[in-house]
Amino acid sequence: MTDTKLAPVSCDTLPPGTLSVEQAQTRIFDSISRIEASERVSLWQAQGRILAQVVTAPLDVPPHRNSAMDGYALRHADLAAGLPLKVIGTAFAGRPFNGAVQPGECVRIMTGAVVPEGTDSVVMQEHVQRTGDSIQISGTLSVGENVRHPGEDMRCGDAVLVNGRKLNAADLGLLASLGIGEVEVLRRPRVAFCSTGDELKSIGETLQPGDIYDSNRYTLYGLLQNLDVEIIDLGTVRDTPEAVEHAFQQAMQRADVLITSGGVSVGEADYVAATLQRLGQVNFWKIAMKPGKPLAVGTLGNTLFFGLPGNPVAVMTTFLLFVRPAILQMRSETLPRTPEYSAICDTPLKKAPGRKDYQRGICQQDANGQWHVSSTGGQGSHQLRSMSQANCFITLPLESGNCPAGCNVTIIPFDGLL
Numbered sequence: 001m002t003d004t005k006l007a008p009v010s011c012d013t014l015p016p017g018t019l020s021v022e023q024a025q026t027r028i029f030d031s032i033s034r035i036e037a038s039e040r041v042s043l044w045q046a047q048g049r050i051l052a053q054v055v056t057a058p059l060d061v062p063p064h065r066n067s068a069m070d071g072y073a074l075r076h077a078d079l080a081a082g083l084p085l086k087v088i089g090t091a092f093a094g095r096p097f098n099g100a101v102q103p104g105e106c107v108r109i110m111t112g113a114v115v116p117e118g119t120d121s122v123v124m125q126e127h128v129q130r131t132g133d134s135i136q137i138s139g140t141l142s143v144g145e146n147v148r149h150p151g152e153d154m155r156c157g158d159a160v161l162v163n164g165r166k167l168n169a170a171d172l173g174l175l176a177s178l179g180i181g182e183v184e185v186l187r188r189p190r191v192a193f194c195s196t197g198d199e200l201k202s203i204g205e206t207l208q209p210g211d212i213y214d215s216n217r218y219t220l221y222g223l224l225q226n227l228d229v230e231i232i233d234l235g236t237v238r239d240t241p242e243a244v245e246h247a248f249q250q251a252m253q254r255a256d257v258l259i260t261s262g263g264v265s266v267g268e269a270d271y272v273a274a275t276l277q278r279l280g281q282v283n284f285w286k287i288a289m290k291p292g293k294p295l296a297v298g299t300l301g302n303t304l305f306f307g308l309p310g311n312p313v314a315v316m317t318t319f320l321l322f323v324r325p326a327i328l329q330m331r332s333e334t335l336p337r338t339p340e341y342s343a344i345c346d347t348p349l350k351k352a353p354g355r356k357d358y359q360r361g362i363c364q365q366d367a368n369g370q371w372h373v374s375s376t377g378g379q380g381s382h383q384l385r386s387m388s389q390a391n392c393f394i395t396l397p398l399e400s401g402n403c404p405a406g407c408n409v410t411i412i413p414f415d416g417l418l
C-alpha cells in the first residue's frame with residue numbers, strides 16, 4: 001500500500017463567527033469554575049471521586065510483626081547446632097500464639113499470623129521435615145527471613161493520599177487497611193440534560209408521519225454515565241419557547257451544567273439560543289468541524305450551558321470534544337491527553353475543505369505495530385450506525401480535501417471515551 005500524504009487545500013481564514021475546534025476548546029476551558037464544595041462519603045461510594053482532604057495514616061500497616069509464609073517461627077541462633085526443634089504451639093492469622101519461645105523451640109505459623117515473641121525468622125514448611133512434635137530444617141535461612149515488620153507498608157503519621165487525588169480501587173483498599181471508612185470528597189457535578197424537538201417520540205409511542213424516536217437522550221445518558229456526575233434527566237422538550245424555558249429554569253435551580261440537543265441551528269423552531277439569550281449569557285458559535293457545526297455555549301446564572309446540535313453523531317462528537325473535558329475540569333481532574341496515532345487509511349475518504357472532519361473508522365495495528373484504519377461507510381451526521389460500528393475518529397484537517405486510499409491520517413481511538 002502506498003503512503004500518500006493528504007493534498008493540502010488552502011483555507012487560511014475562517015468565516016466571521018466561526019471558531020476552530022481548538023479555539024472553541026480554549027474559550028470553554030478558560031471559563032470553567034471548579035466545584036469546591038465537598039461531602040463525606042463511605043468507601044463504598046468513593047471509587048472515582050476526588051479527595052478533598054489529605055489522608056494521614058492513623059496506624060502502622062501492617063500493625064504487627066507477621067509471617068510472610070506458612071511454616072515455622074524459630075530463633076535463628078538455634079540453627080547453628082543443626083539439632084531438631086520442638087514445636088510448642090500454633091499461630092494462626094487472627095489467633096496469635098500466646099507465650100514466649102525458648103531456645104530449641106519453634107511455633108507452627110500461618111501466613112499473616114503474629115510472629116511469636118522470642119522468634120526472629122520463619123522457615124517455609126516446604127524446607128522442613130516434621131516428625132511428631134519436632135522439625136528438622138533443610139537448606140539455609142537468613143536472620144529475619146519471611147518476617148514482615150510493622151509499618152513496612154505505611155507508617156503512622158505518613159501522608160498517604162494527597163488532596164485532589166482521584167480515588168481508585170487500590171486507594172479504597174489502602175484506606176480500608178488504615179481503618180478509614182469515610183473520606184471527604186468533592187461534590188459531583190450535577191448535570192442536567194434534555195432533548196428538544198417536536199418530532200421526538202419516546203420508546204413505546206407510535207411514530208406518526210415525520211416522527212422519530214429520541215435517541216440523543218440515551219446517547220447522552222450513556223456518555224454521562226462514563227463520568228462521575230449526578231445525572232438529571234429533564235426528558236424530551238417540545239419546540240416551544242415556554243417548554244424550552246421551563247427546562248432551562250429547572251436546570252438553573254438544580255444543575256451545574258445543562259446539556260441540550262437540537263434546536264441550535266437557524267430553523268424557525270430553533271428556540272434554544274433565543275431562550276439562552278433571554279435567561280442567561282450566550283456564546284453561539286459555528287465551529288469549523290464536521291459533524292458539529294453549530295454549538296451554543298453560555299451560562300444560565302451559575303449553570304454552564306451546552307446546546308449541542310441535534311444530529312446524533314454531532315451530539316456525540318461535540319460532547320466528547322467540548323462537554324466531557326469541561327466536566328472533567330469542573331471535577332478538578334487533570335485533562336487526559338487525547339491519544340492520537342498516525343495511521344494508513346485503507347479506504348478512500350470524502351472530505352470538503354473548510355471544516356475539520358471527525359470521520360468514524362475502524363482501526364487496528366498490523367504485525368509491525370503500524371496502525372491501519374478504514375471508514376465505517378456513510379458519514380452523515382444523522383448516521384449513528386457510523387459511530388456504533390467505529391472504534392476511533394479519523395481526523396482530517398480543516399484544509400484537506402478528499403483522502404485517497406493509502407493516505408496518512410490521524411486517528412483517535414475511542415478507548416475509555418464511550
Ligand SMILES: Nc1nc2c(c(=O)[nH]1)N[C@H]1C(S)=C(S)[C@@H](COP(=O)(O)OP(=O)(O)OC[C@H]3O[C@@H](n4cnc5c(N)ncnc54)[C@H](O)[C@@H]3O)O[C@H]1N2
Pocket residue numbers: 195196197199200212213214215216217261262263264265266267270291292293294308309310311312314381382
Ligand atoms: N440553513 C442551515 N441549516 C442547517 C445548518 C446551517 O448551517 N444552515 N446546519 C446544519 C447542521 S450542520 C446541523 S448539525 C443541524 C443542527 O440543527 P439543530 O441543532 O437545530 O438540530 P435540529 O434541527 O433540531 O435537528 C437536527 C437533526 O437531528 C435530529 N434530532 C434532533 N434531536 C434528536 C434526538 N433527540 N434524537 C434523534 N435525532 C434527533 C432531527 O430530527 C434532525 O434531523 O442543522 C443543520 N441545518
Ligand code: MOO
Pocket residue numbers: 289290291292293294309311314381382
Ligand atoms: O455538522 Mo452538523 O453538525 O451535523 O452536520
